Each structure stands twice: as structure tokens, then as C-alpha cells.
Amino acid sequence: MATKAVEQEEDRLFKSLTELADAHCHLDLIQDFSLIKKAISSGVQTIITDGVDTSSNMKALELADNKNIFAALGMDPEHIIKLPKSELEKTIEFNIGLMHQNTNRIIGIGEVGLDYKDDKWKGVASLQKKVLKRLIGTAMELDLPISVHSRNSLPDIFDILNEMNARRVHLHYFEGDEKEARLAVERGYMISVPPIESSKRKRVIAVTPINNLMAESDSPAVGKSPSDVETSARLIALIKGITFEEAAMELTRNTKEFFGIEKKKRSSLIRI
Numbered sequence: 001m002a003t004k005a006v007e008q009e010e011d012r013l014f015k016s017l018t019e020l021a022d023a024h025c026h027l028d029l030i031q032d033f034s035l036i037k038k039a040i041s042s043g044v045q046t047i048i049t050d051g052v053d054t055s056s057n058m059k060a061l062e063l064a065d066n067k068n069i070f071a072a073l074g075m076d077p078e079h080i081i082k083l084p085k086s087e088l089e090k091t092i093e094f095n096i097g098l099m100h101q102n103t104n105r106i107i108g109i110g111e112v113g114l115d116y117k118d119d120k121w122k123g124v125a126s127l128q129k130k131v132l133k134r135l136i137g138t139a140m141e142l143d144l145p146i147s148v149h150s151r152n153s154l155p156d157i158f159d160i161l162n163e164m165n166a167r168r169v170h171l172h173y174f175e176g177d178e179k180e181a182r183l184a185v186e187r188g189y190m191i192s193v194p195p196i197e198s199s200k201r202k203r204v205i206a207v208t209p210i211n212n213l214m215a216e217s218d219s220p221a222v223g224k225s226p227s228d229v230e231t232s233a234r235l236i237a238l239i240k241g242i243t244f245e246e247a248a249m250e251l252t253r254n255t256k257e258f259f260g261i262e263k264k265k266r267s268s269l270i271r272i
């Protein structure tokens with residue numbers, strides 16, 4: 001078969017698959033790249049990979065093709081806490097510089113946030129908050145959305161976002177209750193659902209309009225690869241009483257709109 005015919009056939013097969021989007025994962029940590037390729041060819045055509053420190057930010061920039069893989073650059077609390085004091089300021093400066101230099105190549109700032117995993121981590125809450133505020137400030141300055149990590153820290157996250165008047169907010173791996181989900185919706189934030197079922201999560205999905213929902217794999221920490229967003233989308237479909245295809249379509253559209261994916265695709269084509 002001529003190359004063109006093969007391409008057309010591949011195109012046809014591709015289009016018949018249900019399209020999905022992964023709103024949050026860490027591709028730099030997935031050792032087996034064939035898993036990423038497989039996710040894309042089986043329908044997860046939009047993947048947001050989030051950086052958490054200097055090396056993963058560099059890797060995210062390398063992996064992003066702005067066709068299927070899109071990069072967000074961030075600094076997550078875990079890595080900030082673990083940095084030696086003498087390295088802290090220059091590491092933050094370097095990564096904020098990276099965000100400024102690559103504004104046109106990235107789709108967001110993330111992962112950022114607060115993590116009160118235990119008393120030790122909560123004990124350095126003021127350091128975490130200080131860095132988070134700088135990163136939110138950077139995102140607002142660059143007019144980019146943020147992906148926020150909020151383990152055991154949602155009340156403080158809500159306060160900071162409100163204080164800073166941040167508008168383009170994605171609460172990744174949302175662990176709040178229905179009341180917190182309603183507050184997020186009231187403020188126009190997006191909530192994403194990882195591929196793990198819990199009764200609390202089901203209640204949150206039930207009270208959150210589908211327009212405020214996205215699916216994420218958080219792979220390889222939670223899901224194995226971006227393919228696992230299918231589980232999140234199936235859970236949402238079940239709770240919302242819609243078909244998997246309908247849920248996939250809505251969630252994909254939400255993710256693309258929130259992160260400005262189509263615009264990024266077009267601008268990267270023009271650049272080439």
C-alpha cells in the first residue's frame with residue numbers, strides 16, 4: 001500500500017477511537033515510553049505532563065511536542081521541602097526563569113501547591129505558602145492556568161487562591177468533600193478525577209457540574225500510564241448517568257479549553 005493510503009487508514013482508525021485527555025500526569029517518570037505511545041494511539045490524544053522540580057521541568061519541555069504532549073512547569077511542595085536551605089532561593093529563581101523563557105511553549109504552571117502529609121510537612125507550611133504564592137504570581141503574570149496539589153491543605157489553598165484572586169485554577173487529585181467542591185465550582189475552578197474510586201469522590205462528582213470536571217491519570221504515581229484516564233471517565237459517566245462516549249467528549253473539551261490546547265497547537269505549527 002502506498003504511504004498515503006496507509007496514513008489514511010491509520011487516520012480512519014484513529015478517528016473511530018474515543019478521544020480522551022489526561023489533565024495531569026508525570027511522563028518524565030514513566031520508564032517505558034511505549035506506554036505513552038500506546039495511550040496516544042488508543043485515544044488519549046491530549047496529555048498534560050507536569051514538572052515538579054528542575055530536572056522534571058527540563059524533561060517536560062523535552063517531551064512536549066504540542067501535538068499530543070503539552071508541558072506545565074512547576075515546583076511541588078515535596079521537592080521544595082527537601083531542598084537544602086542553601087539551594088532553595090537559586091532553585092526557585094531558576095525555575096521561575098524557565099517559566100518566563102518558555103511561556104510560549106507551555107500550557108500552564110504546575111504542579112504547585114501545599115502538602116500537609118504529616119506534622120513535619122505541616123511544620124514548614126509557611127515556607128510552602130511563600131513559594132506557592134510566588135508561583136501563583138508567576139502564572140498570573142504569564143497569563144497561564146495553574147494545576148494545584150492540595151493534600152490535607154484545601155482550606156489554606158482556598159484562602160491563598162482567594163487572596164491572590166487567581167482565576168484559572170485546576171485542583172488536581174481533588175480530595176475535598178461536597179462543600180469544598182461547591183466552593184470550587186462557585187469560583188469557577190476545575191476539579192480533576194484520578195482513576196481511583198471512593199465514596200467521597202463519587203459524592204463530589206455528583207455535585208460538580210460536568211463543565212467543571214476533568215479526568216487525570218496522575219501516572220505513574222496513581223495510574224500506570226495516561227491510558228488510565230479511561231477509568232476516571234467511566235466513573236464520571238456512571239455517576240452522571242451518561243454514556244462513556246458523552247463523558248469522554250465533555251471531559252476532553254473541558255481539558256482542551258482550560259489549558260488552551262487548540263491555540264497552542266496552532267501557534268506551534270506557525271512557529272515551525
Ligand SMILES: [Zn+2]
Nearest residue numbers: 025050111218
Ligand atoms: Zn502529580
